[in-house]
Amino acid sequence: MTRSQTTAPRRVAILGVGLLGGSVALSIRRQHPDVQLIGLVRDRSKGDALVARGLIDDFADSVANVCRDCDVVVVATPVDRLADFVIQAAKHSPSDCLITDVGSTKVEIVATVAADSLARLKFVAAHPIAGSEKSGADFATATLFDGKPVVLTPDTATPADLLQRATDFWTSVGGQTVVMSASEHDVHLASTSHVPHLVSALVARMVQQPAGQLVGSGWRDITRVAAGDPEMWTAICAANRNAILSEMERFAEHFDALKTIVASDDDDALHQWLAQAKETKLEVENLEF
């Protein structure tokens, strides 16, 4: 039996068939056409539409009915409801089930799940760094995760073979896994995602009329993510408040230092500052991991 046969999932539950859950479904199907995909969907007409589109094969409106007989459960709800669903899924899934998630913050969920002895041994927390300012299964694609980092944040009790299965699973949907602690993850993401998101939203908020008619492609790109779902981002900020506040503090200090440079008439210093920003930008985009 080859390794891919060993690790091919047979029946996968998707709790929350939105942009991310739907994209996980499409990516698994691309790799494993025979997999059975079961969605947790409360609304029957929405479920029928998802089946008609081929995202899922079947759906049910209770975690118990969805998770029964599954070998993998992917929890793709908003972050403030992830841990509850993981714990419920652990209760209603087979003993050898792998449960993973797509949440943008990890400390809170890992800690909550760790308090549940059953869930703790089935769960490998994951954050695929892929998404869009758009929400909903309509925007799901089979390629969303291709080449994207997927951070796995096991806790000290996570069985090694379960971590390996999670690695295989996320690799099979196209991602490139990287393992770190939940707190490292949350600190890093505050700086690469959460505070940049707030800054983007602030740039968007600050435009006043009639200046709004003069925005160019720079402003449009800087503020793209500001069109994201306020509910989702409120939950992310709530779940990673401390790391975000520290990073905001650091941002404010750096912004103040920049203001001093701009005010100083020292154009060499400003040039150097901008050149350093450009260099970091280009370096980061060429990083391999």
Added chain:
Amino acid sequence: MTRSQTTAPRRVAILGVGLLGGSVALSIRRQHPDVQLIGLVRDRSKGDALVARGLIDDFADSVANVCRDCDVVVVATPVDRLADFVIQAAKHSPSDCLITDVGSTKVEIVATVAADSLARLKFVAAHPIAGSEKSGADFATATLFDGKPVVLTPDTATPADLLQRATDFWTSVGGQTVVMSASEHDVHLASTSHVPHLVSALVARMVQQPAGQLVGSGWRDITRVAAGDPEMWTAICAANRNAILSEMERFAEHFDALKTIVASDDDDALHQWLAQAKETKLEVENLEF
């Protein structure tokens, strides 16, 4: 004689054949295939390459030789050299020549040109709000200005018919002209472009390893313009320092207010703040002018 025949430029000088100057050249040619385009190019092999690519028909290395017999001169150098070139172009061009520019700041250049009585009566300051983080004629396109705002900032002495010719010219390259004072322009652009640029560069600078391997598409878009030319942006900041400093002050205040909301645990307030950002983002992108 139709109006388009009246306003069709016959011979146009491009001082600075980079991304913007090259795109102006390609856009004029698209609209007026018979126009003669003459570039100011110091380097012979670069000039030959531009002629071979069809961006310009001919080139010379002195303003006098380029501007002779032109009915339009477009100055597309970095902002810190624009005013000098406008004044030189005024000296060496026919008396009915229209001189316009592409500079991202307007107060300084309009004031400098206004001190030259000859240049003042030939010049209509312009800022086409179009560009890229990439520099150079290699990235020039005939469609760069299509549907983009082009701000015209005449001074009190600008003849009405010259303003009309500038309007016709920028409309013919694809832009949608809007007229305001130079100081209104600079204040607006500080908020829609210059400070957002600095914020984007700061987001880029602040990433530290190993977090850099975790950046996603949000970070990439927010920091796209941070890859822009540091020299060009230093010159823009120097030319619009006061408006930029005021806007940075306002940004810092708003950022601080946001930090207070995040720290407060008041998720309703944060949700409302994010929803307002999303609303402004979507409103601005649907604005007509």
